[in-house]
Amino acid sequence: MAKPRPVKGLDPDRRMRPNARKVLAVRIEEVYAYDGVIADPGNVRELHDLRIACKRLRYLLEIFAISFDDDLTPYIDEVKGLQDLLGDIHDCDVQIPMLEEHLAWLSGRESEAARRLVERRAARRNEGEPSEAAFRAFRRNLDVGRRGAERAGVHALIGRRRREREELYARFVDEWRRLKAERFRPRLEAALGIDAG
Amino acid sequence: MAKAWEVPGLAGDARFREAAGRVILTRWAEMMSYRDGTLLGEDIEELHSMRVSSRRLRAAMDAFEGAFPAKSFRPLLRQVKEITDVLGDARDLDVAIERLGGALADTPPDERPGIEGLVARYRADRAAETPQIEALFADLEHDAFEAHLDRYMAKHTGIRLADLKPKPPQD
Numbered sequence: 001m002a003k004p005r006p007v008k009g010l011d012p013d014r015r016m017r018p019n020a021r022k023v024l025a026v027r028i029e030e031v032y033a034y035d036g037v038i039a040d041p042g043n044v045r046e047l048h049d050l051r052i053a054c055k056r057l058r059y060l061l062e063i064f065a066i067s068f069d070d071d072l073t074p075y076i077d078e079v080k081g082l083q084d085l086l087g088d089i090h091d092c093d094v095q096i097p098m099l100e101e102h103l104a105w106l107s108g109r110e111s112e113a114a115r116r117l118v119e120r121r122a123a124r125r126n127e128g129e130p131s132e133a134a135f136r137a138f139r140r141n142l143d144v145g146r147r148g149a150e151r152a153g154v155h156a157l158i159g160r161r162r163r164e165r166e167e168l169y170a171r172f173v174d175e176w177r178r179l180k181a182e183r184f185r186p187r188l189e190a191a192l193g194i195d196a197g
Numbered sequence: 198m199a200k201a202w203e204v205p206g207l208a209g210d211a212r213f214r215e216a217a218g219r220v221i222l223t224r225w226a227e228m229m230s231y232r233d234g235t236l237l238g239e240d241i242e243e244l245h246s247m248r249v250s251s252r253r254l255r256a257a258m259d260a261f262e263g264a265f266p267a268k269s270f271r272p273l274l275r276q277v278k279e280i281t282d283v284l285g286d287a288r289d290l291d292v293a294i295e296r297l298g299g300a301l302a303d304t305p306p307d308e309r310p311g312i313e314g315l316v317a318r319y320r321a322d323r324a325a326e327t328p329q330i331e332a333l334f335a336d337l338e339h340d341a342f343e344a345h346l347d348r349y350m351a352k353h354t355g356i357r358l359a360d361l362k363p364k365p366p367q368d
Contacts, residue, residue, distance in 0.1 A: 010263030012214035023260060054225040059256030062201075063220060067209045095293075102315055153304065184297020 002049040002055060006028060017193075020064035025194045027057045031079075034192060038176060041169045044093050051086035054079050070191040078184060085172040092165035099158045106150055199246035200366050202227040217261035223363040224254035225346060228280075230365060232334060233356055234309050237285070239329060241291040255281055269303040273349065276342060282335045287322025287326040294319050 007026045011017050034050040037043050065072045065122040121138060179185075189195075204223045206214060223367075228250035234243030247333060255277050297316050304312055335341070351357045 004259060009265055010213070010284060012217070012264035015210050016213050016216050019210075019263065024261070056256065056259065060260050063260045065232075065258055066207060067216075094289075099315075102318065105318075107315070117209065149307075150311040150314040153308035154306075154312075154315060155311075157310045157312070157315075 002030075002052065016064065016067040020060075020067055021192055021194055024057070024060055024064065024192055026187075027053070027060055028185065028188065028194070031057055038173065041166075047086060047172075048090050048093070051083060051090055054083040054086060058083055068192060072191065075184075075188050075191065080176060080177060081083060082172070082179070085168060085175060088163060088166045092161045092168065096158060096161050096165070099154055099161070103151060103154055107153070199227075199231070199249055201250075202363055202365055205361050205363055214262070214264045214354050215356065217257075217264040218350045218356030218362060221254065221261060222347070222350055222356060222358050222361050224250065224257045224303040225343070226361075226363040227365070228254050229343070235330065236334060237306065241288075241295070244284060244291065244330075245288055247287050249282060250283065251277065264348075269349070273346060276337075280333065280337075283326075283329055287323060287330060290319050290323040290326065293336045294323065 007023050009022055012019070022097065030053045032052065034046055034053065037046040058076055061072050061076045061079065065076070108189055117138065202223055204219050207219050211219070228247055231243050231247035231250065233238060235247045237243070255274070258270075258274050264273070277330060294316055297312050297319070301309060301312055301316075347358045
């Protein structure tokens with residue numbers, strides 16, 4: 001996770017507004033620093049970091065809103081919208097590897113169950129040739145240890161999460177472009193009295 | 198989601214330092230109001246509300262970091278981050294169990310064993326989180342963290358919990 005950049009020049013004995021402007025200017029810049037990397041859906045870490053940057057900015061706008069004359073609610077809502085979309089994308093990015101790990105875990109359990117069964121059978125080898133009934137019991141016990149029936153559901157879930165991720169990412173890119181087209185950043189900076197310089 | 202508590206006495210033209218004390222201590226009280234419900238573990242919304250409040254507290258501490266000496270403030274931030282992280286692990290599992298369980302009715306029969314198996318595994322993982330949460334609160338108590346935070350805020354902002362008296366929203 002990207003650490004927040006330090007904010008220079010704060011004076012705790014001055015009023016909130018001039019200090020808030022300095023903090024917010026840095027956090028807005030942090031969000032827009034990701035502008036160049038969001039075009040690649042494979043930038044999982046960068047999208048996660050952008051989500052964190054949006055979250056920081058949103059919370060700060062909420063905290064400092066009281067010290068500004070303009071109503072910041074519409075800006076907070078827009079940032080929250082982006083943050084929510086990025087959060088849903090992040091959920092998919094976390095869940096898909098977890099589900100893949102679960103498939104590997106199922107395989108491990110199957111192997112372990114089969115190994116224990118074979119060991120038990122080997123220990124009884126000196127009891128003579130296995131009967132037909134003993135073979136059927138072995139087969140039955142082997143089937144009990146199989147987790148094949150569980151795979152279908154997990155595979156289906158992985159497929160659904162991947163499709164969901166694609167849709168969410170497309171929506172996020174549309175939102176990001178819309179906000180740029182609507183000059184979100186300069187409008188927000190103007191509302192906060194930040195000199196875009 | 199739990200509503201954020203009003204910050205008592207916070208004015209738009211407050212000094213940065215004073216605002217820091219008021220906001221941080223209010224968010225602390227808000228977060229700790231969910232402690233008992235979280236420990237009880239009967240309603241997953243209690244833990245969720247506590248986690249949301251811990252995030253608000255962290256955000257407030259990030260926002261007002263400049264009002265405090267960096268060296269002494271950093272351990273307080275780390276402690277709050279730990280609270281968020283511990284609660285976050287449990288919350289992620291609560292959400293996964295609830296979502297998967299809720300979707301079971303609409304899941305085709307051949308996919309159900311997989312989802313049921315996954316829910317069972319997440320339930321076991323979630324049960325293992327409870328002792329971590331209990332240990333976290335025990336550490337906070339053992340270290341008298343609240344008293345330490347209160348003294349620290351009084352020293353650097355002039356605001357004390359006993360004077361601030363933050364209260365949950367009335368609705």
